[in-house]
Amino acid sequence: MKKQNLYDYLSRNTYPGRGVLMGLSADGRFAVSAYFIMGRSVNSRNRVFVEDGDGIRTEAHDPALLSDPSLIIYSPVRVLGSVMIVTNGDQTDTIYDGLTSGMDMKTSLESREFEPDAPNYTPRISGVMNVADGGLGFEMSILKSNSDASGCDRYTYVYDTPVAGEGRIIHTYIGDGDPLPSFEGEPVRVELNDDIDEMTEKLWNALDDDNKVSLFVRFIDLTDGSFETRIVNVHE
Numbered sequence: 001m002k003k004q005n006l007y008d009y010l011s012r013n014t015y016p017g018r019g020v021l022m023g024l025s026a027d028g029r030f031a032v033s034a035y036f037i038m039g040r041s042v043n044s045r046n047r048v049f050v051e052d053g054d055g056i057r058t059e060a061h062d063p064a065l066l067s068d069p070s071l072i073i074y075s076p077v078r079v080l081g082s083v084m085i086v087t088n089g090d091q092t093d094t095i096y097d098g099l100t101s102g103m104d105m106k107t108s109l110e111s112r113e114f115e116p117d118a119p120n121y122t123p124r125i126s127g128v129m130n131v132a133d134g135g136l137g138f139e140m141s142i143l144k145s146n147s148d149a150s151g152c153d154r155y156t157y158v159y160d161t162p163v164a165g166e167g168r169i170i171h172t173y174i175g176d177g178d179p180l181p182s183f184e185g186e187p188v189r190v191e192l193n194d195d196i197d198e199m200t201e202k203l204w205n206a207l208d209d210d211n212k213v214s215l216f217v218r219f220i221d222l223t224d225g226s227f228e229t230r231i232v233n234v235h236e
Helices: 004-012 091-100 106-109 196-206
Strands: 017-026 030-038 045-052 055-060 077-080 081-089 124-130 137-145 154-157 165-169 186-191 212-221 227-233
Touching: 004 077, 004 186, 004 196, 017 124, 017 137, 030 081, 030 124, 030 196, 045 227, 077 091, 077 137, 077 196, 081 091, 091 106, 106 124, 106 137, 106 154, 124 165, 137 165, 137 227, 196 212, 196 227
Parallel strands: none
Antiparallel strands: 017 030, 017 165, 030 212, 045 055, 055 077, 077 081, 081 124, 124 137, 137 154, 165 186, 212 227
């Protein structure tokens, strides 16, 4: 797969939906991760990211406008020791509980499937990043409906030896539409050449102005496990 410019890739898509990015910085020092959400409805756009311990959660910006908390209020990021979990739904908790019980991400997600939001049947996308012992490895997963939504197709991608300056991004939709068309293929290979502030600014600017809602970016220092986080919300 040809490596793409991350920002050009996203700017060509007016509605990638929700997206998970993981990879290794160009200098090989930082584990890089990001998560963004977009929205078309008032309910979907009425959200902000807030820090919650070492992770984050979504909250309603205006509680009076919250019509249905299911599928939009959850913890996108949770941390368990040297492992960080990033997902687009409450399967974050499913993976966290599974890892706590000794299961891996793939096994933990066997109890879950795509979201019950017909006719879109939004895929559940997940990433698990491990930064133990100064190294980096990560896995990505997508649970999506089969051709007639009668069952769930499950795909897991494992990246044990990430290359410096490269990442992988997976998102829920390949573009706008009605119904929304689900992501296809393996996570897209993209360049990672910027520090956390440059990446945050460029990622936010690459997302469609009419649809973007919130962005989370984290750089974890592989030498000592310390990290920096950036959060951007439309509703600041």
